[in-house]
Amino acid sequence: MAKLALEAAPAVAVPLRFLLTAPCWGMAAGLLPxxxxxxxxxxxxxxxxAATHAFTLxxxxxxxxxxxxxxxxxxxxxxxxxxxxxxxxxxxxxNGGVALLTAGLYRMQPALLTAAACVVVAAFALLAxxxxxxxxxxxxxxxxxxxxxxxxxxALLTAALGVTLALSLSGHLLPSWPLTDLTDTHAxxxxxxxxxxxxxxxxxxxxxxxxxxxxxxxxxxxxxxGFVPAALLAASAALLASGQALPLRVAVSVAxxxxxxSALWLQWRSPATRNHALRAWWRCGLLGLIAxxxxxxxxxxxxxLAGVVGIGIxxxxxxxxxxxxxxxxxxxxxxxRRCGRGLRVPGVHQLLPEIDKQRLLYAFLxxxxxxxxxxLWPTAHTARAAGLATFASYALLTFAFAGxxxxxxxxxxxAAA
Numbered sequence: 001m002a003k004l005a006l007e008a009a010p011a012v013a014v015p016l017r018f019l020l021t022a023p024c025w026g027m028a029a030g031l032l033p034x035x036x037x038x039x040x041x042x043x044x045x046x047x048x049x050a051a052t053h054a055f056t057l058x059x060x061x062x063x064x065x066x067x068x069x070x071x072x073x074x075x076x077x078x079x080x081x082x083x084x085x086x087x088x089x090x091x092x093x094x095n096g097g098v099a100l101l102t103a104g105l106y107r108m109q110p111a112l113l114t115a116a117a118c119v120v121v122a123a124f125a126l127l128a129x130x131x132x133x134x135x136x137x138x139x140x141x142x143x144x145x146x147x148x149x150x151x152x153x154x155a156l157l158t159a160a161l162g163v164t165l166a167l168s169l170s171g172h173l174l175p176s177w178p179l180t181d182l183t184d185t186h187a188x189x190x191x192x193x194x195x196x197x198x199x200x201x202x203x204x205x206x207x208x209x210x211x212x213x214x215x216x217x218x219x220x221x222x223x224x225x226g227f228v229p230a231a232l233l234a235a236s237a238a239l240l241a242s243g244q245a246l247p248l249r250v251a252v253s254v255a256x257x258x259x260x261x262s263a264l265w266l267q268w269r270s271p272a273t274r275n276h277a278l279r280a281w282w283r284c285g286l287l288g289l290i291a292x293x294x295x296x297x298x299x300x301x302x303x304x305l306a307g308v309v310g311i312g313i314x315x316x317x318x319x320x321x322x323x324x325x326x327x328x329x330x331x332x333x334x335x336x337r338r339c340g341r342g343l344r345v346p347g348v349h350q351l352l353p354e355i356d357k358q359r360l361l362y363a364f365l366x367x368x369x370x371x372x373x374x375x376l377w378p379t380a381h382t383a384r385a386a387g388l389a390t391f392a393s394y395a396l397l398t399f400a401f402a403g404x405x406x407x408x409x410x411x412x413x414x415a416a417a
Contacts, residue, residue, distance in 0.1 A: 009074040012334045014087035018066025019327050020401055021095060023394040025058025026316070028102070030391030036106075037380035039387075043303050050106040055311050056190060057120070058098045063319040064198055065094060065127060067326060068148070075205055076144055078134035086130055093123035101166070110170035117166035124159040128152055143218055147201025147225050154193030154229065161186035177240050184245060185236045192252040193232055195315060200224065200259050202322075210325055211279050213266040220262070228255045246297065253293040256310075260289035277357035281321025284365060288314025304375045312390075313368050320364070320397065328352035331404050339415060346411055352404050360393075360400055367393045 029051045033039040036047040043052075069087060072078035080086075097120035104112030135149045165182055167173035175182060204221060207213045232255075235248035264286050272279055292310035300306065328348045335345040367389035374386035 008077070008079075009333060010069060010080060010087065011084050012330050012337070014084055015066040015070035016327070016330050017088075017091050018062040018069070018094075019323055019330075020398075021091075022059050022062035022066070022323065023397045023401075025054045025062065025098065026394030026397070027391050028058065029054040029312075030387045030389075030394060032106075033374070033383040033387035034391070037383040040304060040308075040374050040378050040383050043307060046106050046108050048304075050102040052307065052311060053098065053105060054102050055316070056195075057094070057101065060195060060311075060315060060319055061094055061098065063323055064195065065090065067202070067319075067322060068127075068131065068198070070326060070330070071202060071205075072131060072134065072148070075209075076138065076141055076148070078131065078138045078145070081130050081133055086126065090123055090126050090130065093119055093126060097123055104166070104170075108169070110172075113166045113170040114172060117163040117170075121159045121163050124156055128156060141205075143221060143225075144201055144204055147197060147204070147221070150225060150229060151194055151197035151201060154189055154197055154232075158186060158190040158194050161189065178243075181239050181243060181245070184248060185239060188232060188236065188248050188252050191310065191315075192228060192255045196255060196259060197225070197228060199318060200228075203259075203263060206322060207263065207266060207282075210275050210322075211267065211270065211282065212273055212275070213270040216262065216266065224255075224258055224262075227258075231255065249297045249299075253296045256289050256296075257293040260286040260293065264290075275325075277354045277361065278321050278325055280358070281317055281324075281361055284361065285314050285317030285321065288317060288368075301375050305372070308371050308375050312371055313364075317361075317364060320360075324352060324357050324360070324400075327401055328404060331408050335408055335411065338412065343415060346407065351407050352400065356400050356403070360397055363393045363396050 032047050032051045032054070036045075038045055039047040039051060042048065069080065069090075073080055097116050100112050100116035100119060103109070104116050132149065132152060135145050135152070138145060161182060164173060164175060165179065165186060168175050168179060168182070200221070204216055208215050231251035232248070235251040238244045238247045264283065267279060267283060267286075288309055292306055292314050295306040295309060296303075298306075325348075328351050331351045332345060332348045339345055367386075370382075370389040371386045374382040
């Protein structure tokens with residue numbers, strides 16, 4: 001099992017600003033159905049597109065960017081190119097681009113969409129410049145590095161497809177394929193290519209390290225890492241060449257189902273001796289991914305039901321479960337670096353107690369039925385209730401991180417006294 005190299009970890013502020021910003025985009029996504037109750041009538045509504053990207057780029061993007069910038073040097077032995085200034089530049093480009101994109105999609109303003117296309121692709125390009133050389137040069141953990149490098153290539157392809165769509169909507173580009181087909185291809189590479197491949201690669205380390213599971217068999221993960229991009233390429237070609245959408249949906253479903261079922265099997269086979277809250281977050285998220293995989297080929301409610309289950313519920317549960325662990329670890333690491341040797345600092349579970357993580361999980365699980373009801377029975381009242389439930393759950397997450405900072409400040413004040 002990999003060990004954490006604390007001396008190789010970047011400055012705490014580099015990943016932390018991403019992780020603390022992510023819930024703000026969850027709250028923004030919750031505000032949209034409160035302001036625009038027509039959001040869940042169709043996946044093509046401008047407000048729906050804006051909320052989708054608030055979740056995918058704003059919430060999940062910040063969580064993945066921040067987690068990778070912490071994970072790669074500390075757990076994978078990958079040296080990042082550029083210093084804290086590069087990390088700050090990526091942060092500003094990503095969140096500035098998401099702000100432009102969500103506003104441009106909501107208002108359908110060509111100028112905002114054009115600007116968003118340039119800024120978002122610059123964020124992904126800079127992230128690749130910071131991480132790709134280290135992934136190629138590092139030694140050891142070859143399967144982990146291969147998975148993350150493949151996910152990075154998928155992220156760049158997703159960004160390129162997104163730029164094509166944004167420029168098409170703004171009238172600067174006339175694509176060779178229908179926008180619906182390009183959108184489905186963009187979504188498939190974003191979910192199964194970028195997000196899922198990243199989770200699958202990182203899970204090889206974090207599940208044994210934090211959840212006490214066995215390491216996935218190398219042959220099985222190698223086969224999965226080879227299948228996902230190959231299936232996405234073949235199915236994307238079928239969609240863009242002949243308009244056949246079902247193969248791409250099936251490819252995404254099989255990739256998601258294989259990952260979720262394997263991770264649940266690893267959890268079930270391992271004794272639940274530590275990090276019960278994290279295991280619960282992942283168990284719920286993995287069950288949600290299985291539901292998403294089964295719903296995706298059916299196209300119920302115009303894909304809205306599968307989208308809410310996968311993007312609005314399942315993937316955030318997995319990402320936030322790890323976010324809680326990383327933010328608490330970064331709080332401990334910051335105290336450790338400030339106080340140095342000779343002073344015992346509070347542990348990770350003292351800075352963010354298990355009971356707080358469990359209560360947060362209950363809040364997110366309570367919001368899930370309300371979100372689903374807004375799709376199954378679309379009215380102004382159910383849409384606003386879903387938005388309020390979503391906003392409240394992410395506001396509680398922000399409040400939990402504020403509590404962690406208060407505990408850190410109190411300890412520093414006592415230490416100084």
